[in-house]
Amino acid sequence: MKAKNASKLTFSTITPNAGLTAAADKSRSDIIGEISASKMKGRGGAGFPTGTKWNLAAAARGNQKYVVCNADEGEPGTFKDRVILLDHADLVFEGMTIAGKAIGSSIGIVYLRGEYTYLVPHLEAILARRREEKLLGKSIMGRNGFDFDIHLHMGSGAYVCGEETALIESLEGHRGEPRNRPPYPVDTGYMGEPTIVNNVETFAWAACIMSKGADWFKAIGTDKSTGLKLFSVSGDCAYPGVYEFPMGITVRKLLESVGAADAKAVQIGGASGHCIPAPEFDRTIAYEDIATGGSIIVFGQGRDMLQIARNFMEFFVEESCGQCTPCRDGNVKLLEGIEMLEMGECSMSYLRELESLGETMQLASKCGLGQSSPNAFLSIVKNFKEEIMGRLP
Amino acid sequence: MLVTERERLRDDIKAWSQTFGTERNALIPILQEVQKKYSNISQYAMQVIADVLDIHPVEVYSVVSFYSFLNDKPKGKYVIRLCQTISCDMQGKDRVARQLENDLGITFGETTPDGKFSLEFANCLGMCDQGPAMLINDQVYTHVTPEKVHDILENIRRTFGVFALETKEGHH
Numbered sequence: 001m002k003a004k005n006a007s008k009l010t011f012s013t014i015t016p017n018a019g020l021t022a023a024a025d026k027s028r029s030d031i032i033g034e035i036s037a038s039k040m041k042g043r044g045g046a047g048f049p050t051g052t053k054w055n056l057a058a059a060a061r062g063n064q065k066y067v068v069c070n071a072d073e074g075e076p077g078t079f080k081d082r083v084i085l086l087d088h089a090d091l092v093f094e095g096m097t098i099a100g101k102a103i104g105s106s107i108g109i110v111y112l113r114g115e116y117t118y119l120v121p122h123l124e125a126i127l128a129r130r131r132e133e134k135l136l137g138k139s140i141m142g143r144n145g146f147d148f149d150i151h152l153h154m155g156s157g158a159y160v161c162g163e164e165t166a167l168i169e170s171l172e173g174h175r176g177e178p179r180n181r182p183p184y185p186v187d188t189g190y191m192g193e194p195t196i197v198n199n200v201e202t203f204a205w206a207a208c209i210m211s212k213g214a215d216w217f218k219a220i221g222t223d224k225s226t227g228l229k230l231f232s233v234s235g236d237c238a239y240p241g242v243y244e245f246p247m248g249i250t251v252r253k254l255l256e257s258v259g260a261a262d263a264k265a266v267q268i269g270g271a272s273g274h275c276i277p278a279p280e281f282d283r284t285i286a287y288e289d290i291a292t293g294g295s296i297i298v299f300g301q302g303r304d305m306l307q308i309a310r311n312f313m314e315f316f317v318e319e320s321c322g323q324c325t326p327c328r329d330g331n332v333k334l335l336e337g338i339e340m341l342e343m344g345e346c347s348m349s350y351l352r353e354l355e356s357l358g359e360t361m362q363l364a365s366k367c368g369l370g371q372s373s374p375n376a377f378l379s380i381v382k383n384f385k386e387e388i389m390g391r392l393p
Numbered sequence: 394m395l396v397t398e399r400e401r402l403r404d405d406i407k408a409w410s411q412t413f414g415t416e417r418n419a420l421i422p423i424l425q426e427v428q429k430k431y432s433n434i435s436q437y438a439m440q441v442i443a444d445v446l447d448i449h450p451v452e453v454y455s456v457v458s459f460y461s462f463l464n465d466k467p468k469g470k471y472v473i474r475l476c477q478t479i480s481c482d483m484q485g486k487d488r489v490a491r492q493l494e495n496d497l498g499i500t501f502g503e504t505t506p507d508g509k510f511s512l513e514f515a516n517c518l519g520m521c522d523q524g525p526a527m528l529i530n531d532q533v534y535t536h537v538t539p540e541k542v543h544d545i546l547e548n549i550r551r552t553f554g555v556f557a558l559e560t561k562e563g564h565h
Contacts, residue, residue: 076478079519114425114462115518117531154425156460159516173420175459191418234480234521241522271479297480297521311479315516321459 009244010228011088011204017135019210023098024141028058031102035206037214039226044070044162044199045269045293046368047225050206053196056186057103060194065105067096067148068190068197070167071112074159075270076315077295080230081200083242085112085119088204089126093150095203097140098210100148103196108150111167114157123152159319163367164197166321177323178367199293201230221247225286229294233258235267236300251290252281260298265305265383270295271312272372275305275379305384306391309377310338316373327370330361334377344391351389355381394437403441405430410445420446420456424463433467461515469504469511471549474528475537477514480521485538489525490514492539496546510546 023031036051057065069092073081084092096108112119127150130136140146158176160166165179168190189195198206205227209217217227225247231254234240238259245254255263265277268285269292276283276290283289299308313335322328337354340346358374365371381388394402409426413419423442427434434457436450443450457463475481475490494500497510504511520526523535534545 073519074517076517077480077521078517079521082519113519115515115528118533153422155462156421156425157462157515158460170421171418173417173456175456232521234524235483267479299483303483308479311477311482315478319516 009088009230009242010208011084011091014091014208014211016090017094019207020094020097020135021141022210023101024143024146028102028104031098031210032058034214035102035209038209038217039214040202040205040209040217041225041287042199043201043205043229043293045075045291047287047291050198050202053186053198054099054102056184057105057194057196060187062194064107064191064193065103066190066193066195067099067103067105067108068164068167068171068195069096069108069110069150069200069203070162070164070197071110071116071200072155072162072167073116073200074113074162075272075293075295076312077234077267077270077297078232078293079234080232080242080294082116082119084200084204084230085116085123089123090130091204091207092200093126093130093136093203095205095207096150097136097148098206099196099198099203101146103194105196106147106149108148109171109190110150110152111155111161111171112152113155113161115155117154120152120154127152158321159315160321160367160369163369166367167197168195175321177321178369180366201294222284222286222288224288229285231292231294231296233296233298235296235298236260236263236303237298245285248284248286250282250284251276254285254296255281255298258296258298260300262301263298264301264303265299267297267299267308267376268292268295269375270297271315271376272369274375275299275308275383277383304387305380306338306341306388309380310335310342312376313338313373316369320369320373324364324366324370326361326364327366327373330357330365330370331373333357334374338377341388342391343393346389348389351381394435399437402427402431402435402438406438406441406445415446417446417448420448420453421460424453424457428463432470432472434463434465436465439465467504467508470509471529472511472513474513474515474518475501476516476518476520476524476526478517478521481518481524481526484524486525488539489527489537489542492542496542509550 032055040050041047136149138147155161161170161176163178166176170176171190185195221227228244229247231243265275267275268290316331317335320327320331358378361374362371409423413422427438439453440450443453457465501512518526520535525537526535
């Protein structure tokens, strides 16, 4: 089950617990200062600066703050968190412990998707070992007052729980329906207390930054998108698997590295991401151009783009939590539109209506799911009109 | 449900509430345990959980109906979840699906009459580089081909199924 290329990751070269050792003797503001100086943005894909998030939670008042690791990796085409948890779980737990010290929290929770239940014995064994080694529990590394422990909480098969406020609702024992924001979790999170929710990969990089320094991280990537990023590559390519690239890499260079130079199009960011056609392969993967949590799905020359759009829309119709109208009804309408296109029964003016509906959903949906669910449909319609109009059923 | 079964379920839920507590955030962990042991969450189980957590039973039903891994109707001992999302789709999940239906004699959404297997589709299982992928209960299977389906099912039948049980009892 070990992924190809996993051994080449920077995570393999980091001295275990070097970051935690460095953090143990630093003040809270120095830790947050280091993370902020690295300019790292959240590796889940939304791209919120990690240092800023930690700083807000550190400054917030609360009786019991929480560090939550979002391991609800449900975005189609994403599997790098599974590989990280399989091969580098220590680094993730180390990053969470550093975060605990930084924001003043003693409780960490890993929200692990139900589909990854088979990882539980492996993760519990590592947590038990870390407790024995005094890397978790009371007085970590012999430092009085440095208390932090981590427990696992299982998801139960709901994609929307990857959205941080839905995740918190689920942790609290409710349906995974996203909350209105503000308030943000850094003020009112789990059990109404200040909470940071970060992606698995973000915690692992935070541990690396504490070990190797912000300058090392910042020197890689672009000015607005610093550091390295893991990518989950699947679809029509010679070498699927997990890859590590600097932020700012062009789509073309990435595709060449995975053996997919002649791709027709590539879906970046999963079902909620964008479909990039071949003429746009010189664009860069970075928060300032194409932002992504790391899902790369390659479509070869023979693929039917409408069939791909249908698969994505079926996904969203199933996974919409049904709370707000634009998402609950909009996704159904877009799927019906795809069925009309398949039958060759969609007029251009109706297609424009659907595009307009998609734009409304982007604006009016309550959470990231509905705001991004029309992306794939819209980018396929925009770039592949010639292929999808006037079909003969 | 037999009285003894009800008692067993009630004792189990009480025990799990000792582990997870009786606050609202214990609800999903308790439901997951009931699901794991009884392969569904009956109305009776929901009522007992509601009593233990001091919430309305409809609150419990609301949560059960939201999550796809929690269900109020009985399912097979082995729930097969075939990934239907794009990468597995492109790697040939339709043919695997057809073969699963052929070998089990049921269609997706159904349970075999002996209560052993349920067949479902799932969304992305995070095995996109090794598709088509499927879960059987907690266990993941990758690079599944129509040809391998029979062996996978036979293996489960042999290891855990009625044959294994009969052999064991034969030695008594």
